Amino acid sequence: MERIIIIGGGLAAVTAAKTLRTEGFEGAVTILSEERHLPYDRPPLSKAVLQGAADAQSTCLLNAEAAQNLGIDLLLNQRVEAIDRDAHVVRLSSGASLPYDRLLIATGSRARTLDGPFEGKGNVFYLRTIADAERLRAQMVPGKRLLSIGAGWIGLEVAATARKSGMEAVVVELADRLCARSLPPDVGVALAAVHRSNGTVIHLNTSIVTVGGEDQVESVTLSNGEMLAVDVVVIGIGAIANDAIAREAGLETGNGVIVDEFLRTSDPLIYAAGDVAAMRVGDGQPTRMESWANAQDQAAAAARNMLGKKEPYAINTWFWSDQYDLNIQMIGDNQPEGGTILVRKGEGRSFTRFAVIGDVLVGAICFGAPRDMAIVRRLISKGYAVTDDSLITAPDLRKLL
Ligand SMILES: Cc1cc2nc3c(=O)[nH]c(=O)nc-3n(C[C@H](O)[C@H](O)[C@H](O)COP(=O)(O)OP(=O)(O)OC[C@H]3O[C@@H](n4cnc5c(N)ncnc54)[C@H](O)[C@@H]3O)c2cc1C
Structure with a gap:
C-alpha cells in the first residue's frame, strides 16, 4: 500500500x-x-x-x-x-x-521572538497556538494595561480585542505606519484612525528603550521619552x-x-x-x-x-482581519507600481479601494465593506476593464458584473 x-x-x-x-x-x-x-x-x-x-x-x-x-x-x-x-x-x-x-x-x-529584556518575563506573551491563546486569555481582564509590540495584524487584533475586553491598549511600532508589509500607507492611516477612535494609543516610529521590572515587565520607556506602566505585553513582530x-x-x-x-x-x-x-x-x-x-x-x-495531477497553483492573495467591529479584506496587488487607485466611499468610515494598472483591475481592499469583496473577486477574475469611473459611482457594484 x-x-x-x-x-x-x-x-x-x-x-x-x-x-x-x-x-x-x-x-x-x-x-x-x-x-x-x-x-x-x-x-x-x-x-x-x-x-x-x-x-x-x-x-x-x-x-x-x-x-x-x-x-x-x-x-x-x-x-x-x-x-x-x-x-x-x-x-x-x-x-x-x-x-x-x-x-x-x-x-x-x-512567532518571531524578541529576546533581551523581554525574555523569560512572566507577563510577556506571543500568540500562535491554542496554548498561547489560553494563557493570554487569562490576562484579558478589564482595567489591565496591555502593550502590543508591533503593529502587524496580530498585534492590532490583540489590541482591538483588549479594548473590547475593557482593557487599556497601547501599540508601539518601529515603522511609520501600521501593517507596513501588507497595507498601502493610506489604508494604514485609516486603520490607525479606527484604533484611535476606539481608545487604543498608537506610537509609530517608536522603539522601546528601557524595560523596568524583575520577573514581570512593569514599565517601559519609549524612544519618544514617554514612560508606560504595563500589566501585559504581547509581542507580534512577524512569523x-x-x-x-x-x-x-x-x-x-x-x-x-x-x-x-x-x-x-x-x-x-x-x-x-x-x-x-x-x-x-x-x-x-x-x-x-x-x-x-x-x-x-x-x-x-x-x-x-x-496524486499525479499536474495543476499549476496560483497564489491565493485573499486575506481578512477583524478589529473591533471593522472587517478588512484584501485581494490581489494593492500597491502596483505605476498603477491608479480609485476609492469608492461607503457608509461612515468604510470604503473599497481599487488598484488598477492600465485599464485592468488588479487588486482591492474592502475596508468595512465585506459585501463588496464577493463582487470584486468576480470582477478581477473576469478581467473587468476600467474605462470610466463606474467603480466609484455605480450605485450597485453588482451591475458591473
Ligand atoms: C492568531 C492568528 C490569527 C490569524 N488570523 C488570520 C486571519 O484573520 N486571516 C488570515 O488569512 N490568516 C490568519 N492567520 C494566519 C493563518 O492562520 C495561517 O496562515 C495558517 O494557520 C497556516 O496554516 P499552516 O497549516 O500552513 O501552518 P500552521 O497553522 O502553522 O500549522 C503548522 C503545524 O505544524 C506543526 N509542526 C511544525 N513543525 C513540526 C514538526 N517538525 N513535526 C510535527 N509537527 C510540526 C506546528 O506545531 C503546527 O501545528 C492567523 C494566524 C494566527 C497565529
Whole structure:
C-alpha cells in the first residue's frame, strides 16, 4: 500500500489529508503533528477565542472520529526531527521511524521572538497556538494595561480585542505606519484612525528603550521619552517559517521551503504547502504567504499534484482581519507600481479601494465593506476593464458584473 505522510497538524495538513481522500487515494495517509491538541484553526485565536466569545474547542479542524472515518492516521505529540531522503523515512522525537512514498511538509510558521529584556518575563506573551491563546486569555481582564509590540495584524487584533475586553491598549511600532508589509500607507492611516477612535494609543516610529521590572515587565520607556506602566505585553513582530527539517534534509530552502508551481520541493517525492512553502514561479523571487486562504488552497493543490495531477497553483492573495467591529479584506496587488487607485466611499468610515494598472483591475481592499469583496473577486477574475469611473459611482457594484 502506498504511504503518504504529512508533517504538521494545521490547516494545510488537514486540508491536504482530506483532499487525498476526496480525490480517491486509497493508500495510507498519516498526519504527524507536534502539538498535543487536535488540529485547529488559528484566526479565531486573536479574535473570538481571546475575547472569550468562543471556546478553544470550537476551532477544531479534525477530530479523532472524523479522522478515523476518513482513514487518516492522526498522530499527535509527534515531532518530526529529520527526513531521511535516502531511506525514505521520517524520524520522530519518540525515536520511531516511519516510511513514506510521498511526503508533504506543512509545518507552518512560528512567532518571531524578541529576546533581551523581554525574555523569560512572566507577563510577556506571543500568540500562535491554542496554548498561547489560553494563557493570554487569562490576562484579558478589564482595567489591565496591555502593550502590543508591533503593529502587524496580530498585534492590532490583540489590541482591538483588549479594548473590547475593557482593557487599556497601547501599540508601539518601529515603522511609520501600521501593517507596513501588507497595507498601502493610506489604508494604514485609516486603520490607525479606527484604533484611535476606539481608545487604543498608537506610537509609530517608536522603539522601546528601557524595560523596568524583575520577573514581570512593569514599565517601559519609549524612544519618544514617554514612560508606560504595563500589566501585559504581547509581542507580534512577524512569523518565521518552520523549514529547519527541510533544510537539514538538503532540500532547497530560503525563507521557507522552496517549491515550484506544482508545489514540489527540490525532491520530486516531497511537496510543501501553507505558511512554510515559498513558491517560485519562473525565475522570480519565491513568495511565501502567511494566510488562511492560501494555506487551504495550496494544500489542496499539493495533494492533487501528489496524486499525479499536474495543476499549476496560483497564489491565493485573499486575506481578512477583524478589529473591533471593522472587517478588512484584501485581494490581489494593492500597491502596483505605476498603477491608479480609485476609492469608492461607503457608509461612515468604510470604503473599497481599487488598484488598477492600465485599464485592468488588479487588486482591492474592502475596508468595512465585506459585501463588496464577493463582487470584486468576480470582477478581477473576469478581467473587468476600467474605462470610466463606474467603480466609484455605480450605485450597485453588482451591475458591473
Ligand atoms: C492568531 C492568528 C490569527 C490569524 N488570523 C488570520 C486571519 O484573520 N486571516 C488570515 O488569512 N490568516 C490568519 N492567520 C494566519 C493563518 O492562520 C495561517 O496562515 C495558517 O494557520 C497556516 O496554516 P499552516 O497549516 O500552513 O501552518 P500552521 O497553522 O502553522 O500549522 C503548522 C503545524 O505544524 C506543526 N509542526 C511544525 N513543525 C513540526 C514538526 N517538525 N513535526 C510535527 N509537527 C510540526 C506546528 O506545531 C503546527 O501545528 C492567523 C494566524 C494566527 C497565529
